Structures are given as C-alpha cells and as structure tokens.
Amino acid sequence: xxxxxxxxxxxxxxxxxxxxxxxxxxxxxxxxxxxxxxxxxxxxxxxxxxxxxxxxxxxxxxxxxxxxxxxxxxxxxxxxxxxxxxxxxxxxxxxxxxxxxxxxxxxxxxxxxxxxxxxxxxxxxxxxxxxxxxxxxxxxxxxxxxxxxxxxxxxxxxxxxxxxxxxxxxxxxxxxxxxxxxxxxxxxxxxxxxxxxxxxxxxxxxxxxxxxxxxxxxxxxxxxxxxxxxxxxxxxxxxxxxxxxxxxxxxxxxxxxxxxxxxxxxxxxxxxxxxxxx
Numbered sequence: 597x598x599x600x601x602x603x604x605x606x607x608x609x610x611x612x613x614x615x616x617x618x619x620x621x622x623x624x625x626x627x628x629x630x631x632x633x634x635x636x637x638x639x640x641x642x643x644x645x646x647x648x649x650x651x652x653x654x655x656x657x658x659x660x661x662x663x664x665x666x667x668x669x670x671x672x673x674x675x676x677x678x679x680x681x682x683x684x685x686x687x688x689x690x691x692x693x694x695x696x697x698x699x700x701x702x703x704x705x706x707x708x709x710x711x712x713x714x715x716x717x718x719x720x721x722x723x724x725x726x727x728x729x730x731x732x733x734x735x736x737x738x739x740x741x742x743x744x745x746x747x748x749x750x751x752x753x754x755x756x757x758x759x760x761x762x763x764x765x766x767x768x769x770x771x772x773x774x775x776x777x778x779x780x781x782x783x784x785x786x787x788x789x790x791x792x793x794x795x796x797x798x799x800x801x802x803x804x805x806x807x808x809x810x811x812x813x814x815x816x817x818x819x820x821x822x823x824x825x826x827x828x829x830x831x832x833x834x835x836x837x838x839x840x841x842x843x844x845x846x847x848x849x850x851x852x853x854x855x856x857x858x859x860x861x862x863x864x865x866x867x868x869x870x871x872x873x874x
Contacts (some may be wrong), residue, residue, distance in 0.1 A: 647720045650727035651787030652827050655715045658682070658693035661825035662713060662818050670795065670814050671709045672699040682714070691715050698800070705803025713822050714792040727788025735762065735785045738792060742766040742781040756816060760786035760823045767812055770796075776805045780815035789826050793819040 659679035667674060674697035682692035692714035700706045718730035743751045748768035756763040763784035770777045779796040795815035797806040 647722055648726040648728065650718070650720045652717060652727075652789050654688060654829065655691050655717050655789065656825040656828060658691045658713050658715055658822075661693075661715075662821045666818060666821060667695055667711070670818060671695040671697045671711050672707070673697040689717050689719075701803065706800040707797065707803055707806070708800055709797045710795070711818060712792075712794045713818065715822075715826070716790045716792075718788045718790075720788070728785075731785050731788045731790050732762070734790050735764075735783055738783050738790065739764045739766065742783065743768075745770070745779075747771070748779075756782065756784070756819075759816070759819060760784035760791065763819070763823075765812060765816065767808055769808070775800060778806050778808050778811045780808075780812045782815050782819040784819055784823050786823050786826050791819065791822050791826065793822055 659681050664677070667677065667679070674695045676695065679693040679695050682694065684690045684692070692712060694710070694712040696708070696710040698706050698708050716731070716734065718727040718734070720727045721730075724730060739753060743753055743766055745751065745768060747770055749770065751766060751768040753764055753766045756765050759782070763782065766781045766783070768779050770779055775798045777796050777798040779794070781795075782791075782793045784791045784793075793815055795811055795818065797811055799805045
C-alpha cells in the first residue's frame, strides 16, 4: 500500500506535463500573433494636400471667340472670313484660329493684316500643381518668348489692366520680305486657361506702315473678346437650364378643392330658404 502511493503520484505528474506544454504553447502563439499583428499594421502617413480643382473644363471655339464685326475691322478683306483653325490632337486642351487679308487700294498701296488667337487649358495635377499655377507658369514663359522674338526691333512689354487675372502686351517691329511690320502679342491668363492674341500689319506698295499704337489697341480689343469667351458656354448652359416645376401633388395641396357633398348641402340649404320666403 505504501509503495503504490509514490507510483500514483508519479503517473499523475507525468500526465500533467503535456497539459502544461500545451498551455505554454498557446501562450507563446498568442504572443506571436500580437507581435505579428503589430508588425503588419500599416504606418500612419500624413495626407498630402489636395490641389485646387481646375476652374474651366472646356475651351471655346477659337474661330468664333471673336465677333465677326471685330474680324472685319481688324482684318479687312480676310481670305477666309470664318478663320482657319489650327491643328490640335486635343481640342479640349488646345485650340487656335488665324485670319489674314490684303486690302488692295490700287495706286494708293495695300494694307496687310494678320490675326491669330490661341487657347491653352491646363488640368490640375497632384504632382504638377493646380491648373491655375500651371497656366501662370506657361504665361510667364510665353511673355519672355515674345520679348525674345528673333529680329524684333525695340521690343517692349507692359501689363494690361482689366484683362483676365493677369495680362501683358508685348510690342515690337519686324522687317521681313523687305517690308516693315508692326507686331503686338497679348497674353492673358484667366483661371487655368492661357489666351494668346498675336496681331500684325504692314503697308505694301508704298502704303504707310500702321502705327504701333493702332496695332496694340486692335490686339487688345480682340484679346478682351477672346478672354470673355472662356467659360461663356458654361454660363449660357446655366442660364438656359429649365426652372424647377411645381409638383402636381404640391399644387393640388396648395389649391383646396370643394367637396361634392359640401356643395350639395349648400345648394339644398339655399333652395329651402328661398321656398320659405316665397
């Protein structure tokens, strides 16, 4: 009896060992899961600031951006009254149109005029910046490019007030084909769109060269119309949008109807009173 007690204790102790190992194993797995979970959790990143959305989604038709009367005044005897559109693989981002004409006055000489209108639209891009910023950068480049025109005589640049959000006019003289030309390039930015207007003229066969002041004034006139055309389609669409209609149910509720029973009772009462008086 005394010998069997130690053997029983030993058997119970051995039986308990796997239970302890299993418990230890579960405890170890739980710890590993927590560590792996902590390691796999994504690190918190700072959100990048979003760029300002582009103001304009479309461009106007360059050939109709300026009034027909303006074209007649600036380019008399234009070869193509409707203008010649420039080639563009993406008309939503770039478009242009040009007119040229020679007003022949016989022995008094002839006047030549050339007008070009262009639009460039920039989208907002997270990596490149907002459309307005990109248009501003291109505006600065084009102003510098106009001033650096090869062969330009006395180039001058000055800001133009009341034309888009920023505008500059670049004027210069240029001799070509043995004739003296006066040039004016107006660059204006409105929102995310860059508008460029280039206008030049010359006198042929003894006619006087147009004055720099006249060329500048005419170019600014065309530029104002071109800038105003940007976003004009969106404004017209908003104005043409149908006004909200009143719901039939709402109108029915607003105008109370006379109940048939009520009108019948009123008529009966009126008839009774009339018969009593009679």
